[in-house]
Amino acid sequence: MNSFEPKIVAFLCNWCSYAGADLAGTSRLKYAPNIRIIKVPCTGRLDPVMLVKAFEVGADGVLVSGCHPNDCHYRTGNFLARRRWMIFKDMLEFVGIEPGRVHFSWVSAAEGGKFVEVVNKVTTEVKTLGPFKGLTS
Amino acid sequence: MLDKLRQRIKELLENKTIGVFIGYEQGDNPELARPVMITSAEEVDKLIYDNTCLSMLSKYLLKPEVKASGRCGVIASYSNLRAIIGLLQEHQVTRDDVYIIAVSSGEKMPDYYDEIIDVGHSTHNVGRTTHDEMITDLLKKPPAERWAFWENEFKKCIRCYACRQICPLCYCNRCIADKNQPQWILTSPHLKGNFAWNVIRAYHLSGRCIDCGECERACPVNIPLMLLNKIIYNNIKTNFGYEAGFDPSVPPPLATYNPEDKENFII
Incomplete structure (x- = not known):
C-alpha cells in the first residue's frame, strides 16, 4: 500500500491559512503534494455539508484550517466554527469515519513552516489509514 | 380529567x-x-x-x-x-x-x-431509554464496524423525509435537501445521498433537538435516528452544559461561543 497517494481536500481561510500556504510556497518549503486547496472566506463559512461532499466525491481525508482564536478577520468566525467542528467531528467519528481522516488546525499568515508540518502530518495519517472506501459503491 | x-x-x-x-x-x-x-x-x-x-x-x-x-x-x-x-x-x-x-x-x-x-400516566417516552446503552456499545467497536452498522442502516433509507416532516424543530421553508443549485445532498435513495442526508439532518438539529424521538417513530424503515441526535445532544450537554427546550431566553449553543471553548482536537 506504500504507493497509495491520498487525496486530501484542504479548506483554508482566505485571511490566515491561505496566506500561510502562500508563504510556504514563496519560502520554497516542500510539503506533501496530496492536498487540494479550496479557499473559503472564513472557517465560519464552512458548512459541514461541504466536508460530507468532499468524502462523497472521493476524498480520503479533509483538512480545515483557519486563523488562530482572536485573529479572525471577522472577529468571531473561527470561534463559532470551533464549536461546530467539535460536534461534527464527534458525529463523523460515531458513524465510523476514522478520526484520522478529519483534521482541524489554526495556521496564521506568518506560519508557513507550521503549514508544512500540518500538511505532512495529515498526509501521513491518511496514508496510514488507506483509501476511504465507504462511499465509493 | x-x-x-x-x-x-x-x-x-x-x-x-x-x-x-x-x-x-x-x-x-x-x-x-x-x-x-x-x-x-x-x-x-x-x-x-x-x-x-x-x-x-x-x-x-x-x-x-x-x-x-x-x-x-x-x-x-x-x-x-x-x-x-x-x-x-x-x-x-x-x-x-x-x-x-x-x-x-x-x-x-x-x-x-x-x-x-x-395526569398520573406518562406519555411520549416510547422506548427511549436504550439509546445511551446503544451509543456506548457502538463506541466500543472499531470505526470499520461502526461504519458497517451505519452503512447498513443508511442503505435502508427511502428518502421519504418523514423524519424531517415530523420533527418539531425542522421548519425551514426550503430544506437543504430540496435545493438543487448547488445540490449538496443527492436526492436518489443511494448510500451517498442517504449518508449526507441523515448526517446533515442530525447536525442541523444540534443544540435544537429536544429529544422527543419523533423522527425515529416516524421512520418507516426503522433507522435508529435518535442515536445520531443523541450523540450530539450528549456532546452539547457535556461540553456546553446546555439542553434545548427549557429556557427561550438563553442563546442557542451554536449561535454563540466562549473564547475558552475546548480545542484539544485542533492542531
Whole structure:
C-alpha cells in the first residue's frame, strides 16, 4: 500500500491559512503534494455539508484550517466554527469515519513552516489509514 | 380529567381567550390519536387525552392558517412543551400567540405554560431509554464496524423525509435537501445521498433537538435516528452544559461561543 497517494481536500481561510500556504510556497518549503486547496472566506463559512461532499466525491481525508482564536478577520468566525467542528467531528467519528481522516488546525499568515508540518502530518495519517472506501459503491 | 379539560377549553373558546385549540381526537388508528383543530365550543366533545396522544402538536402553531385564527390554544405534553419553547427561542412563535395547557405526567415541566393539568400516566417516552446503552456499545467497536452498522442502516433509507416532516424543530421553508443549485445532498435513495442526508439532518438539529424521538417513530424503515441526535445532544450537554427546550431566553449553543471553548482536537 506504500504507493497509495491520498487525496486530501484542504479548506483554508482566505485571511490566515491561505496566506500561510502562500508563504510556504514563496519560502520554497516542500510539503506533501496530496492536498487540494479550496479557499473559503472564513472557517465560519464552512458548512459541514461541504466536508460530507468532499468524502462523497472521493476524498480520503479533509483538512480545515483557519486563523488562530482572536485573529479572525471577522472577529468571531473561527470561534463559532470551533464549536461546530467539535460536534461534527464527534458525529463523523460515531458513524465510523476514522478520526484520522478529519483534521482541524489554526495556521496564521506568518506560519508557513507550521503549514508544512500540518500538511505532512495529515498526509501521513491518511496514508496510514488507506483509501476511504465507504462511499465509493 | 378529560371533562375538566373539555370544560376549560369550552370556556376559553367562549370567552375568546383563544381563537383555535389544537388537541387530539380519536382517529382511525386505535394506537395513535389524530391531531384536531377546534374553533367552536360545540366541538370540544371530540377531544380526548390518553397515552395514544403521541403526535407533536407544536408544528401546527407555525401554519399561516393557525396564526391567522387568533391566539392558539395547545395541549402540551412534556416533549411538546419543550418543542414550543424551542420555537419561542427561535422566534417562530411569540408567547402572546399561544395559550399553553401543559399536561404533566410526572416530569418537572419547564415553567412556560398558562395552565397545568396533572395526569398520573406518562406519555411520549416510547422506548427511549436504550439509546445511551446503544451509543456506548457502538463506541466500543472499531470505526470499520461502526461504519458497517451505519452503512447498513443508511442503505435502508427511502428518502421519504418523514423524519424531517415530523420533527418539531425542522421548519425551514426550503430544506437543504430540496435545493438543487448547488445540490449538496443527492436526492436518489443511494448510500451517498442517504449518508449526507441523515448526517446533515442530525447536525442541523444540534443544540435544537429536544429529544422527543419523533423522527425515529416516524421512520418507516426503522433507522435508529435518535442515536445520531443523541450523540450530539450528549456532546452539547457535556461540553456546553446546555439542553434545548427549557429556557427561550438563553442563546442557542451554536449561535454563540466562549473564547475558552475546548480545542484539544485542533492542531
